[in-house]
Amino acid sequence: MRFNLQxxxxxAVVCAxxxxxxxxxxxxxxxxxxxxxxxxxxxxxxKTTIIIPIGGIEQSGPYVALGKHNARVKVLxxxxxxxxxxxxxxxxxxxxxxxxxxxxxxHMRFPGTITVPDDVFEKTLxxxxxxxxxxxxxxxxxxxxxxxxxxxxxxxxxxxxxxWAGSGARAFVPPEYYASSSxxxxxxxxxxxxxxxxxxxxxxxxxxxxxxxxxxxxxRVDRLRDAPKLRAADGVYGGDPxxxxxxxxxxxxxxxxSRTVGAIRAEVASx
Numbered sequence: 001m002r003f004n005l006q007x008x009x010x011x012a013v014v015c016a017x018x019x020x021x022x023x024x025x026x027x028x029x030x031x032x033x034x035x036x037x038x039x040x041x042x043x044x045x046x047k048t049t050i051i052i053p054i055g056g057i058e059q060s061g062p063y064v065a066l067g068k069h070n071a072r073v074k075v076l077x078x079x080x081x082x083x084x085x086x087x088x089x090x091x092x093x094x095x096x097x098x099x100x101x102x103x104x105x106x107h108m109r110f111p112g113t114i115t116v117p118d119d120v121f122e123k124t125l126x127x128x129x130x131x132x133x134x135x136x137x138x139x140x141x142x143x144x145x146x147x148x149x150x151x152x153x154x155x156x157x158x159x160x161x162x163x164w165a166g167s168g169a170r171a172f173v174p175p176e177y178y179a180s181s182s183x184x185x186x187x188x189x190x191x192x193x194x195x196x197x198x199x200x201x202x203x204x205x206x207x208x209x210x211x212x213x214x215x216x217x218x219x220r221v222d223r224l225r226d227a228p229k230l231r232a233a234d235g236v237y238g239g240d241p242x243x244x245x246x247x248x249x250x251x252x253x254x255x256x257x258s259r260t261v262g263a264i265r266a267e268v269a270s271x
Contacts, residue, residue, distance in 0.1 A: 029081040031088045039135070042088065049087035049139040049268065050132045052125070053077040054153070056096040056146045059110035060211075061203035061236040063227065065218035066112045068211050070094050073145035075214040076177075076256055080143070083261045087141075090128065097121050097149050106148070110235055118152050125156040133169045139268055140171040143260070150178060170271065174263035177256060181210065184259070185252040192248065200239015203230075206252065208241035213249030 026033050031050070034042070055070030065071075070092050081087040098115035099106030107113040116124075129140045140160070142153050153173045160171040185206055186199050198205040212219050224244070230236035 029078055029087065029089050032091050034088075039088075043136040047086050047088055048137050049081075049084060049141060049264070050090055050137040051077045051081055051087055051141045051143055052090045052093065052128055052132075054093045054096060054125075054142060054144040054146070054149070056098060056149075057094055057112065057114040058098050058107040058146070059113055059203075059235045060207060061230055061234055061241065063220040063224040063241070064203060064208060064211060067094075068207070068215075068218060069145040071215040071218055072211060073143060076145075076253065076260075077143055079253075079257045080260050080264070083257065084264060087139075087264075090132070093124060093128070095121070095124070096146065097152065107235075118149075121149060122152050122156045122159075125153065126160060129156070129160050129171050133164065133167070138169045139264075140169065141264055142171065142173040143177045144173065145178075145181070147178065147182065172267055174260055174267065176259040176263040180256040180259045181252065182206075184255055185210070188251050188255060189248065192251070194243075194248070197238070198240045198243060200237060200241070202237040202239070203235055203241060204237070204239015205241050205244045205248070206239065208244035209246070209249035210252045211249070212244055212246045213253045216246065219244070 028034065031039060053073040053076075055067070055073045057066050058069065059066060060068045074089075074092050077089045077092075081089045095114060095116045097118050098113050099108035101108050101115060108115055125142065129142075132140055142157065144150055144153050150173075157171045157173050164170065182201075186196075189199050189206060190196070194205060200206060208219060208224075212221075224242060227242060229240055229242075
């Protein structure tokens, strides 16, 4: 009886320790929230797709915080990875091409925007992808939230796939991600009666509604509602964000996530 009690006690201790260890492992798709051993085990268990989100620090009018792209791509990448089931999400790449600084061009004409040269940006993407390949990821997916550097991503992907030929690893940038957040989302808004002069191409209703749906604290809604119509000099291009809403933004979020998940699954399956 004594032996049985000791055995039962030992088993209970082992069980408690195991449960405690499991409880300490976060249920997350964010790579930076994992330890290296937790990451190793997840890769061995089949999580071989890594999403590299690319944001940027740029102006988006006087009522939207500078980190719009970073916040948006982080949330959308997380939701995409959760739906995929076999994917993790890398830290957001926030330093991206945003124009020149001698003299200031594009968004660099507004305080707070940060820019880097195209070649530096492309090398950063290549280095990140090569790091993940070394660690055992075989599908490296780039999701760029800003239109200005889409060609840079494509060049980096082409270079990586050329150098990785025959290795079993592949990089790709699903066009559905950016297309859904721009033209695809604009079409949805039109069907809801939103005018083109409200939708805009930058910092208009579409842009602002998407941010309200994922990070509402980054939009100064109280000041936005009573603002006069904003123009290019304010950093708002071809749109009017004053009627932006969480509800309209959620339509875009759902579309971006579902279409991107489908595109990534199709790309992986085609291999």
